[in-house]
Amino acid sequence: MTRSRAVVIGGGVSGLATASLLARDGHEVTLVERRPVLGGRAGSWERDGFVFDTGPSxxxxxxxxxxxxxxxxxxxxxxxxxxxxxxxxxxxxxxxxxxxxxxxxxxxGRDAVAALFEGREPGAGRRARRYLRSATRAYEAARTSYLYNPFSSWRTFLAPSVLKNAPAILPLLSRSLWTMIRRRFADRRLRQILGYPAVFLGTSPFDAPALYHLMSHMDLVDxxxxxxGGFRRFADSLVEIARENGVTIETACEAVAIRRDASHVRGVDVEQSGGRRVLEADIVVSAIDEHHTETVLLAESDRSYPKARWRNQVxxxxxxxxxxxxxxxxxxxxxxxxxxxxxxxxxxxxxxxxxxxxxxxxxxxxxxxxxxxxxxxxxxxxxxxxxxxxxxxxxxxxxxxxxxxxxxxxxxxxxxxxxxxxxxxxxxxxxxxxxxxxxxxxxxxxxxxxxxxxxxxPAHTLRQSAFLRGRTRSRRVPGLYYTGATSVPGVGVPMCLIGAELVLKHVRGDSSVGPLEEP
Known part of the structure; x- marks a missing residue:
């Protein structure tokens, strides 16, 4: 493998994870973070003996x-x-x-959830068990065939695993999460317990597709x-891993432009300590807000999305x-x-x-x-x-x-x-x-x-989920990739870790639909 120079923009979860995976794969990686601290939204704040996580919890x-x-x-x-x-x-x-x-x-646990539901609504315990079985099926289908899927070509839509799991996914896209819940349960609080995870996805249960009932597998089953030590301990572990794998990390260093030539990305302009310089690169990964990358760091001709996309975004x-x-x-x-x-x-x-x-x-x-x-x-x-x-x-x-x-x-x-x-x-x-x-x-x-x-x-509505949410690879600039909560596959720390792996797949040219084989 040719040892390429990679620049990762953003020192949050996705940026640190992507930098580590690329470095471990043999690339020379530099990560730049505009703030003096790393971790992005998974930050912390201390005062008078109190230590607060300021993001994921x-x-x-x-x-x-x-x-x-x-x-x-x-x-x-x-x-x-x-x-x-x-x-x-x-x-x-x-x-x-x-x-x-x-x-x-x-x-x-299914028994505990069934007991809670039955105690508030006769017959709801049995329906809760069925609901959770469905949530688990949808979760496993999504994890094994969709979340780690780069959707890099039409062939990935026809992979055997994708087709096998389609019956567990496709019927859930035609109605809302709230409709699915309302038809099964009458008690207001039970409905809310099943519907609140939509907020984790940046949307409402009235707008989220019923597919996202899979979230109930996470908290109610698993x-x-x-x-x-809090999520700051997790963020610290990512920093440790990046450095152990040879990633060069520069803080208080802001990316201000992404460079390209006629055929490929060529580097990133950064500002640090009052000066401006160029970090040359064969691979650039934006792990920051996608709107900022598209509308500020890229020339208009290099942008993957029209202005209407941002106006119409939920x-x-x-x-x-x-x-x-x-x-x-x-x-x-x-x-x-x-x-x-x-x-x-x-x-x-x-x-x-x-x-x-x-x-x-x-x-x-x-x-x-x-x-x-x-x-x-x-x-x-x-x-x-x-x-x-x-x-x-x-x-x-x-x-x-x-x-x-x-x-x-x-x-x-x-x-x-x-x-x-x-x-x-x-x-x-x-x-x-x-x-x-x-x-x-x-x-x-x-x-x-x-x-x-x-x-x-972006909210996880039907039109802003999975491959409809965006792309890991730039449409206009070869060698430029996107990851993070505003990109694919979506919001949340686990999604950011998966997004890092999607970048690695694209760089490798790997179109497999599930998690990569662990070394």
Whole structure:
């Protein structure tokens, strides 16, 4: 194999994973990251003994992590200490009379799920078992034939594995996830437990195809885990692996243009320490926001997509993040807690509808890793991370530390704290906060060049999923590749690891549809 020079743009999960796979495959790799720290959205923030993950917090699809680690000659156990969460999460519904007596603990396993569903709706236990069997079939079909499929030619659509698994996939594309759930279950909370994973995909259960009921295999069958030390420990492991494999990493180094000649990509212009230089390359991988790459780093004639693509894109939600250090313990919460309002249609219409607005009574997510990990908060204190979905709109503003931040972000954070206090029965929550930081859509745009300030990238609607979501390989510039949450196969840490492998397949000219053989 010819030893090619590769430049990877972006030091998040996809960038680090791609750099490691290419370096291990014999290429000379340089990774550039515009920020002074690595990890991308899988970052962290520390203050007064509290250590917050600022991005991913759900450890799902463990076999994808294990496969990646094995691809670089290691194992998950060599880098991470995983803890099974039991229950996987707690749900609070909107209290009818202000009383916080409606907590539902959700445990993994078909028996536990069937018992929970039967206890709330007679006959639902049996239907839940069938639903989960279907979710597992769809998940295995997607993982073995579609997620790792480069779709590099028409032949990949006709591969035996793809055709074999088509009956488990195609019928689920003609209706929405919510339609599938509604026809099987009547209880509002049970419907929401099955529908909320659509938010992980940057969309709503009303718009996501029923195919994505496969997400229920991940949390309800396979279970939820947590890497001690948080996801920053996972990000650190990627940095370690990249360096061990000889990747040159340059931080505070921003890519400002991608160069090409008449036939091929030729390098990347970067700015660092006030100067500008060229990193010559035979391979360039953009592991940053695809919109920024297409509209800023490439000349117009080199862009794979017309302007209409971006105007018509259904963008995933923005987010207001609230990091709180809280005095004393909070037994009302679990490691993961979800707050579900009654009117989901209004919630999702507020974010994805024709006239976007911040929901009046939002459904949102709370992570309390101090329930599992003693290292993330001082003794006797709790570490809270709130994620409040909002429209993808940079004008909502930016956050800040303490009481600082733009007015809209501050208001959203204040209301979320009040809502958590009331719904979970923590009347003195506000008075117990000793550390506070907020992040808004404007921060996502500033830090990650995120299109419209989205926290997740394009929504996983039918027309923005799988090979319809985009391409790993540029249509116009040979040698230029895309990966990351805004590209293929989609949102989430496991998808970013798979996206890195898709780049490796394209570089190798490998059109196989499943995971690569592990060395």
């Amino acid at each position: 759900w450890y799902l699809m463990p076999e994808v992590f294990e496969h990646f680690y094995r691809m670089v000659g290691s194992t998950t156990a060599e880098h991470l200490r995983l803890v099974d969460l039991d229950p996987g999460y707690r749900v609070y519904g909107e209290p009818s009379e202000g009383a916080a007596d409606n907590a539902i603990d959700v445990r993994a 279970g939820v885990r947590y890497p001690l 963008t995933g939600p923005g987010a207001v993040l609230v990091m709180l250090g809280v005095a004393d313990e909070l037994p009302q919460l679990r490691h993961h807690t979800l707050l579900f309002s009654n009117d989901w249609r209004d919630n999702f219409d507020a974010i994805f509808g024709d006239t976007p607005r911040v929901p009046d009574t939002p459904s949102f997510y709370v992570c309390m890793p101090s329930a599992t990990d003693d290292a993330v908060a001082p003794s006797g204190h709790e570490n809270l991370f709130l994620l409040v979905p909002v429209p993808p709109d940079v004008t909502i503003g930016r956050g800040g530390v303490g009481g600082y931040g733009d007015p809209a972000v501050t208001k959203i954070a204040d209301r979320a704290i009040e809502q958590l206090s009331a719904w979970a029965g923590i009347p003195d929550l506000t008075e117990r906060i000793v550390v506070r930081r907020t992040v808004g859509p404007g921060d996502f745009a500033d830090d990650f060049h995120s299109y419209r300030g989205s926290a997740l990238g």
